[in-house]
Amino acid sequence: xKILVCISxxxxxxxxxxxxxxxxxxxxxxxxxxxxxxxxxxxxxxALELKEANxxxxxxxxxxxxxxxxxxxxxxxxxxxxxxxxxxxxxxxYFTAMQIANYAKENGYEMVMTGKETINYNGSQVxxxxxxxxxxxxxxLATKLDMNGNLATLEREVTxxxxxxxxxxxxxxxxxKGMAEQRIPNMRGIMAARTKPLNVIAPSxxxxxxxxxxxETPSAKSAVKMIxxxxxxxxxxxxxxxxxxx
Amino acid sequence: MILVYxxxxxxxxxxxxxxxxxxxxxxxxxxxxxxxxSDSDLATLGQYGASKVLVDRNAKADDAQQLTRxxxxxxxxxxAKMIIFSHDLIAKSVAPRLSVKLKAGLISGAIALxxxxxxxxxxxxxxxxxxxxxxxxxxxxxxISLLPNTLKPEATGSDCSVESFDGNAGAVGIVVKExxxxxxxxxxxxxxxxxxxxxxxKGPENWGMVEDLAKTLGAATAxxxxxxxxxxxxxxxxxxxxGFAIRPNxxxxxxxxxxxxxLAGVNGSKIIVVINTDPEAPFFKAADYxxxxxxxxxLPRLNESLKKFKAAQ
Numbered sequence: 001x002k003i004l005v006c007i008s009x010x011x012x013x014x015x016x017x018x019x020x021x022x023x024x025x026x027x028x029x030x031x032x033x034x035x036x037x038x039x040x041x042x043x044x045x046x047a048l049e050l051k052e053a054n055x056x057x058x059x060x061x062x063x064x065x066x067x068x069x070x071x072x073x074x075x076x077x078x079x080x081x082x083x084x085x086x087x088x089x090x091x092x093x094y095f096t097a098m099q100i101a102n103y104a105k106e107n108g109y110e111m112v113m114t115g116k117e118t119i120n121y122n123g124s125q126v127x128x129x130x131x132x133x134x135x136x137x138x139x140x141l142a143t144k145l146d147m148n149g150n151l152a153t154l155e156r157e158v159t160x161x162x163x164x165x166x167x168x169x170x171x172x173x174x175x176x177k178g179m180a181e182q183r184i185p186n187m188r189g190i191m192a193a194r195t196k197p198l199n200v201i202a203p204s205x206x207x208x209x210x211x212x213x214x215x216e217t218p219s220a221k222s223a224v225k226m227i228x229x230x231x232x233x234x235x236x237x238x239x240x241x242x243x244x245x246x
Numbered sequence: 247m248i249l250v251y252x253x254x255x256x257x258x259x260x261x262x263x264x265x266x267x268x269x270x271x272x273x274x275x276x277x278x279x280x281x282x283x284s285d286s287d288l289a290t291l292g293q294y295g296a297s298k299v300l301v302d303r304n305a306k307a308d309d310a311q312q313l314t315r316x317x318x319x320x321x322x323x324x325x326a327k328m329i330i331f332s333h334d335l336i337a338k339s340v341a342p343r344l345s346v347k348l349k350a351g352l353i354s355g356a357i358a359l360x361x362x363x364x365x366x367x368x369x370x371x372x373x374x375x376x377x378x379x380x381x382x383x384x385x386x387x388x389x390i391s392l393l394p395n396t397l398k399p400e401a402t403g404s405d406c407s408v409e410s411f412d413g414n415a416g417a418v419g420i421v422v423k424e425x426x427x428x429x430x431x432x433x434x435x436x437x438x439x440x441x442x443x444x445x446x447x448k449g450p451e452n453w454g455m456v457e458d459l460a461k462t463l464g465a466a467t468a469x470x471x472x473x474x475x476x477x478x479x480x481x482x483x484x485x486x487x488x489g490f491a492i493r494p495n496x497x498x499x500x501x502x503x504x505x506x507x508x509l510a511g512v513n514g515s516k517i518i519v520v521i522n523t524d525p526e527a528p529f530f531k532a533a534d535y536x537x538x539x540x541x542x543x544x545l546p547r548l549n550e551s552l553k554k555f556k557a558a559q
Contacts, residue, residue: 011373013487013506013507013510014506017373017376017377019377037487037488038488092351093342093352093354094345094346094351094352097342097346098346119373119374119487119510120372120373120374121372121379122354122355122371122372122373122374122491123352123354123355124338124342124354125341125342125345125352125354126342127342128310128338128339128340128341128342128343128346129342129343129345129346131310131342131343132314132342132343132344132345132346132347133346136419137310137311137419137420138310138311138339138343138419139339139420140310140335140338140339141335141338143481153423156335157335157482158308158335158336158425158427159253159256159259159334159335159336159427159433159435159436160256160427160428160431160433160434160482161425161426161427161428161482162425162426162482163308163422163424163425163426164422164423164424164425164426165308165420165421165422165423166420166421166423167419167420167421171419176488177481177484177488177489178481207384208384209345209349209350209351209352209383209384209385210351210352210353210381210382210383210384211381211382211384212379212380212381212382213365213367213380213381213382214379214380215372215377215378215379215380216377216378216380217376217377217378218376218377218378221531221532221534222534224520224530224531224533224534224535224536225534225535225536226535226536226537226538227535227536227537229537229538229539229540229543229544229547230547232537232544232547232548232550232551233551233554235519235535235537235548235551236548236551236552236554236555237555238535239496239517239519239535240555243496243516243517243534243535245438245439245495245496245516245517246439246463246496246552246555
């Protein structure tokens with residue numbers, strides 16, 4: 001099976017979130033970028049496990065400028081045969097998804113995998129958009145994936161529980177916790193990643209449907225009010241009269 | 247004209263009431279849904295502001311491809327310029343598909359009403375709740391997916407008409423083999439009150455006091471990542487970056503230190519109460535109310551105080 005794994009560059013979880021240029025741009029100053037954890041831990045690792053068990057190939061894809069190559073090499077160090085970077089600034093989820101869908105269609109990928117969302121934009125949009133653009137089924141927030149020929153059996157989260165579903169390839173899967181365990185790249189992987197093919201291709205012409213016009217950070221929380229552990233009546237009173245949540 | 251999609255497979259949930267209330271503030275609302283909910287249940291959406299409900303009983307509420315076609319048909323039949331979802335697990339698979347199908351910009355995870363005079367913009371959560379963004383939509387048709395617990399449902403109207411509808415849903419792409427939803431539990435993502443606990447509780451056998459408190463409050467129970475990882479509690483209770491992101495009115499956390507990954511899942515809560523024996527626990531910085539004490543003593547005491555309060559109401 002030919003698997004395409006979409007990765008996104010994301011600021012490390014502990015990064016300070018600040019904005020620049022009149023609050024219109026994320027301030028990348030001093031920020032360490034990582035592979036979006038859901039893409040790496042769940043989508044990429046499960047794709048590699050399927051390849052190890054059943055054969056096939058795993059290709060990593062991202063849409064971004066040349067500065068993303070560092071993050072792509074990090075992902076290649078974990079595994080995968082090769083990588084593709086579509087050389088464009090990803091303006092919105094639609095733009096990104098259409099680029100990936102066009103590439104996947106032209107190159108006959110049978111499964112496209114993504115993380116459940118990115119930790120910076122949290123949109124959960126790209127995978128569903130790719131599926132619609134390719135006119136194939138999409139299983140979102142999958143926590144388990146097994147293949148039997150071209151039949152995929154998956155568990156996915158539904159409101160308040162889980163669901164077991166079956167779908168035939170080609171399909172798009174977005175992956176959540178449970179799908180696989182994080183892999184730490186070893187030295188051999190890191191060395192091999194340096195020479196694996198990273199194909200840079202030109203974007204197709206797509207107009208973005210949306211744009212971020214500004215950002216803001218939440219106003220600072222007022223200091224915590226400490227309550228005497230012996231006096232829970234006071235806490236209940238505050239939750240009722242002051243916070244008005246009970 | 248505004249079209250709202252709701253999932254009605256398990257009755258009319260709070261998310262549906264919220265999203266109809268939200269849409270009503272923007273214009274005349276038609277609701278579209280699939281599945282087997284009764285006409286009388288669906289008619290109650292009129293109380294929250296729906297003018298009518300269109301229901302396709304042949305389409306499956308589990309299948310994103312069918313639902314995408316259904317909502318697209320609904321949108322063209324009523325001439326909708328705005329299509330609104332509750333940002334639940336179904337919307338996360340249908341709304342992006344619909345965005346491509348209609349070439350309509352999607353605002354995912356809205357936390358406020360859109361601004362409609364001039365540019366069409368709306369505020370969303372970004373960076374795992376650590377910031378807000380304002381998104382502008384450049385297309386004629388706009389799609390909004392509304393984060394749960396953004397506003398309170400307002401039932402001020404009366405029941406509306408329910409019409410059978412052929413959504414041209416087409417073939418199913420996914421075969422559902424089994425759905426496991428524990429009965430009688432409040433879905434965590436819809437809960438207004440949540441009681442959560444972490445490693446400070448020392449073992450799964452001590453969760454009784456968490457459940458007792460949740461029962462008194464009418465709250466859902468949740469846990470931190472290590473608790474789900476070692477199997478003390480089921481995964482669907484795990485809140486945090488890799489688990490569920492929730493934004494209840496009240497989040498009570500006992501024995502959770504409040505690592506940044508945990509905060510990413512709960513920082514949208516209106517009020518946070520932290521109970522911890524460690525005065526240095528980072529969670530106190532994000533809390534509204536803090537109790538420096540042992541959960542084993544504080545939780546039962548809080549439960550007794552709440553029972554007294556409830557009895558006096």
